[in-house]
Amino acid sequence: MINDPATNEMPKVEPAHLTWIKAAASSGSGACVEIAHLPEGGVFLRDSKDKSRPIHWYTAQEWTAFLSGAKNGEFDVPNA
Numbered sequence: 001m002i003n004d005p006a007t008n009e010m011p012k013v014e015p016a017h018l019t020w021i022k023a024a025a026s027s028g029s030g031a032c033v034e035i036a037h038l039p040e041g042g043v044f045l046r047d048s049k050d051k052s053r054p055i056h057w058y059t060a061q062e063w064t065a066f067l068s069g070a071k072n073g074e075f076d077v078p079n080a
Helices: 060-071
Strands: 020-022 033-037 043-047 056-058
Touching: 056 060
Parallel strands: none
Antiparallel strands: 020 033, 033 043, 043 056
């Protein structure tokens, strides 16, 4: 039920049927997002405080590249 990557269309997966994961560090801070791993690869990402907002979709390759950059400090806030 996953899309054809060539069309770049969001996978047709019902969000309510997925397992959503929220980072422990986000609890209580008000800055909460959560992800769900898709059955055929990739992830959905959403605002956990307002689930009516649009869901963002990333392919497995995009998500892997993002996580790699985050782990390497590429997105750290620069010192002022």
